[in-house]
Amino acid sequence: DKISFLYMMLLALDANFRLKNQLRANEHQDPSLGSGMGYFVESTAYKAHLRDYITEKDVSSCIAFAALLQKETRLTTGLRVLGVGGCLCARHGVVRPLGLGDLQKGERYANMDYIFLSAMAGVAVLLLAVSYDIACQWKVHLRERAKKIEATTPITTSLNEFEIQFALPVWHAVAHEVTCQTQNLLSFAVGVGRTDGEGIERTWAVLNPIGFATKEMGDGARHDAIENKVDHLNFEKNIGQGNTLARKLIVAIAERDKQVADFKEVDRTLTRELPQKWKTRITDWLKDPSQPNPYALEGGASRPSKAAVLKELKAAEAQDAEEGRAPLTDGKSTMSSFLKAGLQLEETQQRIRAEVKGVTLVTADRSSQIQELRNSLCKKIRTFQRLQEIYMPGVTALRGEEEDARDQDAPAPKAEHIKLWMPSDLTPLQRRAASRPGAGEAESKLRAGQCTDTLIKLRSRLHAQRHLISWRNSNSVGQRAATRSASLIGRVGDRVGRIADKYRHARAALIQLKGINFAPEFKELKPSDLHVNQEQESDVVSRKKLARLGSAGRKSRNEPSTASAKVALSWIWLVGGGPGEEEAALHATVRVEWCKAKARKDRWVEEVLILREEMKRVLRILRWTQGEWLARAVMRQDVRAELAAGLRAYAMRQVQVHRRLALGFHAIWN
Structure with a gap:
C-alpha cells in the first residue's frame, strides 16, 4: 500500500x-x-x-x-x-x-x-x-x-x-x-x-x-x-504539539514544493529509459540489500583509500603489540584510531564552516542546529585532546604557549576554528619532540588515502554538473527555466567547492609531512581544473544565451564555439583512471545524484503526509482521553460521597483540560 x-x-x-x-x-x-x-x-x-x-x-x-x-x-x-x-x-x-x-x-x-x-x-x-x-x-x-x-x-x-x-x-x-x-x-x-x-x-x-x-x-x-x-x-x-506540528508543516510544505520542482528539473534532463531503470535498481535494493546499492559510487584509485590505509595501520599496530614493540593504550585505543578521529573532527569543522557560510540551506531552525553541532564538536575535541596527551604529549605545552600569546580580550575561537594540533600542524622539529614515533608517517598514509577518496567524490560532482549544464544548454528555453537550471547548477557547484577545499587541505597536510615530491600524482588543484571536458566553453555559451534573452535572438560577435574550442583534460581525471572512462563514470555519478535527489524529494513528500496524519491522530487521542475521563468520573460509586465528589471533580477537570487542548490545536492548525 x-x-x-x-x-x-x-x-x-x-x-x-x-x-x-x-x-x-x-x-x-x-x-x-x-x-x-x-x-x-x-x-x-x-x-x-x-x-x-x-x-x-x-x-x-x-x-x-x-x-x-x-x-x-x-x-x-x-x-x-x-x-x-x-x-x-x-x-x-x-x-x-x-x-x-x-x-x-x-x-x-x-x-x-x-x-x-x-x-x-x-x-x-x-x-x-x-x-x-x-x-x-x-x-x-x-x-x-x-x-x-x-x-x-x-x-x-x-x-x-x-x-x-x-x-x-x-x-x-x-x-x-x-x-x-x-x-x-x-x-x-x-x-x-x-x-x-x-x-x-x-x-x-x-x-x-x-x-x-x-x-x-x-x-x-x-x-x-x-x-x-x-x-x-x-x-x-x-x-506543545500544537505549535510544534504547525511549524514543521509550514517548513515541510515549502521544502516539498522546492524538492519536487528540483527533481522534475533533474529528471527532465535524462532519457526516458534511465529513470525507470534506476527506480528498478532502488526497488531491488530495498527488497534485497545485497543487490548493488543505488546510492553508492563505485570507483578505483591508484592509491589505497583512507579506509584501506586504516585497516593496514591497525594490522601493523596489532602485530607490534603482539611482539611487545608498541602496546595498545588501555587495550583499546591505537595511534590509527586517534589520527582518524582527528581527521573526522577536521571534516566536522569544515562542514560547520560551510554551513555558516552557505546561504542556500537556510531553514527555520538552522541556527539552533548549527549551535548543537558546535556543542557536540566541542565535547569531542576535549575528548580528543585528552587522548592526544598519550600520543602527542608535547602538544599540551605548545597549546599552552599559543593560548598565552592570544589576545585575552578577543573572544575564544568557535568550535570550527579550534586548532587540533595534528602532526601535520607541527614543524619537523616540533613533531619529533612532541609526538610518539610513527605519528607523522601514519598521518601521511591517511592523508594520501583522504586525497584519493576526495578526488573520487570530486569527479562524481563534476560529472553531475557537466550533465546539468549540457542539458540546460540544449533544452532550457525562457527566463524562468534558465533561472531554475542556474539554481540547480549553483548548488552542485557549491558542493564541488567544499570538496575541493577538503582536497587542498589534505594535500597541504601531506606536503607538510612528507614534502612536495612524496606523491606527485596529487597535484595542486586550481580553479581551472574543476571541469569536465568542454564544460567551461559550454557554460560561457549558456551565459551569453541567457544574456540575449529578449533581444530578438541577435547573435553576439566573438562568441566561442564548442565545436572548435576544446579544454585540455584536467589531471584529476587521470588519477586512477584514463581518458576513455568518462562516459561510464558519467552514467554512474548521474545515477547516484538522481537517486539522492529522488530520496530527498520522497522524504519531504512523506513528511507532509505524516505531519497531517499526526495532526489527525493528536485530535483523535484528545477526544478519546476525554471519553476515558468521563467514564472514570462515575466509576467509583462505592466510596463515601465526599470522596466520590472529589474524584468526579478531578475527572471532569481532566476532561476540560483535554478539551481545551483539542480546541486550541484545532484553531492553530486551521
Whole structure:
C-alpha cells in the first residue's frame, strides 16, 4: 500500500553515560516506588537477564570515536551504573514506557536488546523503523538474540511480528564509513519522512544536568527522580504539539514544493529509459540489500583509500603489540584510531564552516542546529585532546604557549576554528619532540588515502554538473527555466567547492609531512581544473544565451564555439583512471545524484503526509482521553460521597483540560 508508511512506528535508541550512579551500601533498603510501572524496566527481571551476559564486551562499531568513547567509560571504580540506555519515539521525542534501563558495563547488546524489547511491549503495528547510531552492527543477529530473551525473561515481544528498517541517525552517520552511510542512512529509509533520529540526543541534553544529583542517590530514589523528570518532559512535548506540528508543516510544505520542482528539473534532463531503470535498481535494493546499492559510487584509485590505509595501520599496530614493540593504550585505543578521529573532527569543522557560510540551506531552525553541532564538536575535541596527551604529549605545552600569546580580550575561537594540533600542524622539529614515533608517517598514509577518496567524490560532482549544464544548454528555453537550471547548477557547484577545499587541505597536510615530491600524482588543484571536458566553453555559451534573452535572438560577435574550442583534460581525471572512462563514470555519478535527489524529494513528500496524519491522530487521542475521563468520573460509586465528589471533580477537570487542548490545536492548525 502506498500510504502504509503512515502507520509505521519510528523509534530511536541510544546510550547516555552522563547519568552515572555510585555504589551504595543500602541499595536494597531504597526500592523504587513502582519498579517496572514507569519508564525504567523492572529491576529484578532485568538484573536476572544480565547475569547471563557478564562477560559480554562493549558494542563495537565502524565509528572512529569508538576508542575515545571506550576510554571515557572505563573509569568504573566505585560506580554501580555507568549510564542509561533509552528508547523513545523518533518523531516526537517522547520516551517510551519501560524505555529506560541502567548500563552496568557500557553499551552492550544484552542491555540495549532488553530495553528495546521492553519498550516495544504492547505495540500493535506491522511496520517499524529503528534509528540507532550503531544500527549497522546492532541489527546483525538481533532477531536471534530477541528469541533468546523472549524464551528466558518475562518479555513477550516477538520481532517476527514486525517488518523492521534499521538506520543510522542523520548527524551520527557522518562518523561512519561511506559504504556504511549509503547502506544504512535514515534519509534513504522509505516512509520515515524527514525524521533525523537525533531526538534522543536532545532528550539526553535536558536530563544531563540532573545527573550530578542522581549520581549520589540510592537506586530507587534515582529511578524515581529520573522518571519524574522524563514524565515532565513528555508532558511538555505533548501539550506543545500544537505549535510544534504547525511549524514543521509550514517548513515541510515549502521544502516539498522546492524538492519536487528540483527533481522534475533533474529528471527532465535524462532519457526516458534511465529513470525507470534506476527506480528498478532502488526497488531491488530495498527488497534485497545485497543487490548493488543505488546510492553508492563505485570507483578505483591508484592509491589505497583512507579506509584501506586504516585497516593496514591497525594490522601493523596489532602485530607490534603482539611482539611487545608498541602496546595498545588501555587495550583499546591505537595511534590509527586517534589520527582518524582527528581527521573526522577536521571534516566536522569544515562542514560547520560551510554551513555558516552557505546561504542556500537556510531553514527555520538552522541556527539552533548549527549551535548543537558546535556543542557536540566541542565535547569531542576535549575528548580528543585528552587522548592526544598519550600520543602527542608535547602538544599540551605548545597549546599552552599559543593560548598565552592570544589576545585575552578577543573572544575564544568557535568550535570550527579550534586548532587540533595534528602532526601535520607541527614543524619537523616540533613533531619529533612532541609526538610518539610513527605519528607523522601514519598521518601521511591517511592523508594520501583522504586525497584519493576526495578526488573520487570530486569527479562524481563534476560529472553531475557537466550533465546539468549540457542539458540546460540544449533544452532550457525562457527566463524562468534558465533561472531554475542556474539554481540547480549553483548548488552542485557549491558542493564541488567544499570538496575541493577538503582536497587542498589534505594535500597541504601531506606536503607538510612528507614534502612536495612524496606523491606527485596529487597535484595542486586550481580553479581551472574543476571541469569536465568542454564544460567551461559550454557554460560561457549558456551565459551569453541567457544574456540575449529578449533581444530578438541577435547573435553576439566573438562568441566561442564548442565545436572548435576544446579544454585540455584536467589531471584529476587521470588519477586512477584514463581518458576513455568518462562516459561510464558519467552514467554512474548521474545515477547516484538522481537517486539522492529522488530520496530527498520522497522524504519531504512523506513528511507532509505524516505531519497531517499526526495532526489527525493528536485530535483523535484528545477526544478519546476525554471519553476515558468521563467514564472514570462515575466509576467509583462505592466510596463515601465526599470522596466520590472529589474524584468526579478531578475527572471532569481532566476532561476540560483535554478539551481545551483539542480546541486550541484545532484553531492553530486551521
